Amino acid sequence: MADPKGFLTTPRQEWPRRPVAERVHDWNEVQVPGALLPIVGPQADRCMDCGVPFCHEACPLGNLIPEWNDLVSREDWRAAADRLHATNNFPEFTGRLCPAPCEAGCVLAINQPAVTIKNVECAIADRAWEQGFAPPAPPDRLSGRTVAVIGSGPTGLAAAQQLTRAGHTVAVYERDDRIGGLMRYGIPEFKMEKRHLERRVEQMRAEGTKFRTSTTVGRDVEAAELRTRYDAVVIATGATAWRELTVPGRGLTGIHQAMEYLPLANRVCEGDLESSPLSAAGRHVVIVGGGDTGADCLGTAVREGAASVTQLDIYGRPGAERDEDAEPWPTYPKLYRLSAAHEEARDLRTAPAADADARLFAASTLRFTGDADGHVRSLHLVEVDAGRRPVPGTERTLPADLVLLALGFSGPDQGDGLIAQLRLELEPRGTIARDAGFATNAPGVFAAGDAARGQSLIVWAIAEGRAVAAAVDRHLTDGTTRLPAPIRPYDRPMTA
Structure with missing residues (x-):
């Protein structure tokens, strides 16, 4: 524990994002390049080196979080990289893509903002590559299997x-x-x-x-x-195997699965295509599904220049604070979170029908209607209660030239x-x-x-x-192994 008072004197500070007006015109990562390293040391100092670190339990990899927080605080990047790679093959992936259940399990999160574990992890991983701390590790000899x-x-x-x-x-x-x-x-x-x-x-x-x-x-x-x-x-x-939406009008053209849409945009970035055949440019886009895949579609459609983008979430808007009765610490709570894509949609006001950030909560799709050529033009929805039952008198219609289904797999x-x-x-x-x-x-x-x-x-x-x-x-082999097995097949995240 490098700074015994770090969690008392230093507020949480996350890796800042580039201005919305700048980042929506390119496909680069949304964070400010080089802005993480100056803040990550004091953020690592906020780790309390708990006697029982629940961040370990919240992370299925069992990442040695207090250890590498302490090493980052002391600027021992090689040792930090060794401890990080001891439990995680690809920390630069999780440092960017994981929703960080470890932070929900941080003991500090009981009554104040958690340690920025995900940002510290990403900083270590990136520094390891920059300084050559992640060389190939071929085996000394082959097993013949x-x-x-x-x-x-x-x-x-x-x-x-x-x-x-x-x-x-x-x-x-x-x-x-x-x-x-x-x-x-x-x-x-x-x-x-x-x-x-x-x-x-x-x-x-x-x-x-x-x-x-x-x-x-x-x-x-x-x-x-x-x-x-x-x-x-x-x-x-x-x-x-993606989930389907079986409502009237599903057979209209212009309605696609998210995983039909997203790969094409990625292929444009790879240089395989000059433009996506499903580009959202100039179109009114409605995304059905409130999860991460839907947010990925949202950010992609914004960058492609959609006329409007609205995201439907069948669940009600979650609160800003943890519900201690339903989702007590250290479980991962369902909170109102503003992803980079939602921040962009909010600032650019991509969804006039939405309250703030392109999302319509507690919204269920009733049907699609199209034009004489069989192309989708409208999505009809209704508000639902906590039991997903339609609320009478709440039907609405959204313009929709492109509908993306992000309903999971x-x-x-x-x-x-x-x-x-x-x-x-x-x-x-x-x-x-x-x-x-x-x-x-x-x-x-x-x-x-x-x-x-x-x-x-x-x-x-x-x-x-x-x-x-x-x-x-x-x-x-002979029934033994030296490889770690962090989880069993039927292990599941912590729940109340």
Whole structure:
């Protein structure tokens, strides 16, 4: 604990964002470059080095948060990077994309703003790359065993890196043309520039991991054939089966899933396209769904120059303070949060029908109507109560030339044949069934991440990857492993 009074004398200060009027005209990350390092030391000083650090429990990776806070405060960046990478393969990803359940579990958060754990993590990760503290770590010797990892999202990459470093020969199969899964084509550039992803992929290549892109297992390669070629297979394909909205007018053109829209914008940033064929430019956009994916659509539509953008959330507007009865500390509370995209929409007044930041809360879609050519032109909605029941007399109509459905995902996509070819058993909700050791009913086949857990956070995805790697290593050796297993298959976030 570098400063015993830091939490008393220093207020919380977050990484500042660039002015809205500037950042909406580019796709760079929204934070001010170079503005984090000058403030991160005093922010790390606010950590109280608690006797029982609940931030550990709130983080499924078990990040050693008080330790690296203390090291940052003392400007020992190498040691801080070592402690951070001891539990997290990709801290620059979580430092930008994780909603920080660790901060909700911070003991300081009982009665004042939490330590800026996420910002400190990001600063360490970026400093580690700048100063060469994250070199490739190839194994000293190879085991002679081989593993195929299907899917290159955070779970697949974490599992692959752990197994490669343990000495196994690992090949990652990805159906898209580039590595990264949703981090590549689902997460907008303004949230995480893809250079961070490219850097990690190159590190993994230098360690010995092989990558096979543009290869759909189950279609381009038979899943059973893959199983015979490798000593073990890890399925980490994610939960890509999107949820539908079955209301009248859904068949009109101009209504698309978020994951049909976002990848095209990312491909523009990659240089594959000059402009997106689903660009929001000049169009009235309505986003159905109040989560992070909807916010990603919002920020993307703003940058594309939409005439208006409105986001519908079926839940009521949450409060600004934690409900101690329903969501007591240290659980992760549902609060009114202003993401960068919502801040942009608020300042630019992109949604005249919304109260402040483009969101309409407690709003349910009734139907869509279109023009004579069958293109959507209007979305009809109604306010709902806490039980999602329509409130009489509250129907409204919004102009809508482009509707984006951001309703989440139900489980892995079964259209590629992977699940059928391996005859994998499924849970009632559609996810892949597995035992306490991450193993499926198919011998030598393991499942991890959203494909088995269901839609979750990036920090849980990385924890799943690390844990399944330990299970696979145990399967391939004499029943022991030195790889860490931070979670079990049925662990869940803390709840009241």
